[in-house]
Amino acid sequence: MRPVLICLTVLLSFLSFSCKDDEKSTALNTETPAQSNEDFRPQFHFTPKSGWMNDPNGMFYLDGTYHLFFQHNPDDNVWGPMHWGHATSKDLIVWEEQPIALEPDEHGTIFSGSAVVDHQNTSGLGDGNTPPVIAIFTYHDAEREQEGANDFQTQGIAYSTDAGKTWTKYENNPVLGNPGIRDFRDPKVVWYEEGNKWIMSLAVQDHIKFYSSSNLLDWEHLSDFGKNSGNHGGVWECPDLFKMQVGDTGEERWVLLVSINPGGPNGGSATQYFVGDFDGTTFTLDESVEDIGEEHDYWVDFGKDNYAGVTWSNIPQEDGRHIFMGWMSNWQYANEVPTETWRSAMTIARTLDLKKTAATYRITSSPVKELENYKTDGITKQNIQIEAETEIIKNGEISLSPSVVEVNISNFKEQDYIFQLKNDAGNVLEFGYDAGEAAYYIDRSQSGITDFNEDFASKRSLAPRLSQEQDLRFTAIIDNMSIEIFFDDGNTVMTEIFFPNKPFQTLSAKSHETFKIENFEAHQLNFN
DSSP states (O other), X not given: OOOEEOSSSOOOOOOOOOSOOHHHHHHTTSOOOOOOOGGGSOSSSOOOSSEEEEEEEEEEEETTEEEEEEEEETTOSSSOSOEEEEEEESSSSSEEEEEEEEOOBTTBEEEEEEEEEOTTOTTSXXXXXXOOEEEEEEEEOHHHHHTTOSOOEEEEEEEESSTTSSOEEOTTOOSBOOOSOSOEEEEEEEXXXXXXXXXXXXEETTEEEEEEESSSSSOEEEEEEOTTSSOOSSEEEEEEEEEEEBTTSSOEEEEEEEEEESOOTTSSOEEEEXXXXXXXXOEEEOGGGTTOOSSOOOBSOOSSSOEEEEEOBOOOTTTOOEEEEEESOOTTTGGGSSOSSEEOOBOOOEEEEEEEOSSOEEEEEEEOGGGGGGEEEEEEEEEEEEXXXXXXXXXXXXXXXXXXXXEEESSOOSSOEEEEEEOTTSOEEEEEXXXXXXXXXXXXXXXXXXXXXXXXXXXXEEEEOOOOOSSXXXXXXXXXXXXXXXXXXXXXXEEEEOOOSSOOOXXXXXXXXXXXXXXXXXXXXXXX
């Protein structure tokens, strides 16, 4: 298969199946009728050429190239025998699809996992010239599952000595057997410098198990975390453990991402996070969040469509960013969205930062800076007085799909701030701030095609305003079938997909009271 460039061309793929649980395996095996509509294919979000895609996997950077692997069924538009698809980019924006990296074998299909650059060749799998890249993944043995066994998920590895172009499965797989647990998957491996060893975070039912290894081949169990912390509305999946600097203070904390399905703040799947310390053996919550329970507001994204996200490994120290990408869908309806030959997109790549507030620590998100290079035609306005409904972007001024919209409202008050994307087909996507709920929201109930699943648009998605700033700011990234809104410099983030009958053409604002937009900018995104 020749590489396919995912620039302005429409590439094929939207929706996927994540670090799965048993119910998913059976429920998603039935193909559902879907409309074929390439108009929905996003331009600035990765989609595979064809077939089904879900979790991002094995993301690493090496020699100027970002590698993205992903859960992939190349033969159907629903979840099925999992492979690792592969795409590469020089800037996290323009993606080129590569041949499939990992295929099922006698041990099972290839579920989610991670990849690391073994600079010291601790594994001994290098060729003596270049450091090997090691992929660590879950084998899923469907036959053993159907037989009623509990140990059908094990951990295997593959290695590459040509910077990720081709892969060889380790001859002694699996490297970590299953002790008899049904949900035992999604290994995320990092190098722990202080202890000169590798650390694996593994999702096990409703908690995380940590393992260590000196060579990526032999693993020892260290500790468990999470049985009494965080949300447990569903199975824990796709963990990610990494150290972050707290702003520019020099202080450091460890962060643990954990995806959960169901249990998300607006239903279905979502990703929660924990802040604390890791001493090489045990992860301990910071005292400010040590009582985090089932109902909390520590979510990477409050929207319905950002799941299984993890960060890139091997980012150069001089860059220093924690770069994150998630699967832009939700298990409530992932296999039913109205596309045919392809299903699923990834979120835009994002930079994660950690800040300290008066009471706790918070992760903030922002689009990667590389996106700025693709801004073209734009509109800039100041001091827009909003009374009743005011059209800010008129039909034909700029193309809103894709675009970046930036808004700043000074002197935030407890009143409604309503923004609406519209087209002349009568579709409306509404978002903003609801004073009665004291929350940001997205309402896609009138956004176009919504009747394929009752959970897709039955209610608005809500997200708390975590910022205490007097200015209300947001950046919205709009593509053919998605909106990603970064409120208050990324303190509150919401991502949702939609399927309009035609592209949105106008943007308006309104409120039950008047307000003023001090600064407004909107720019088309274009690869030319």
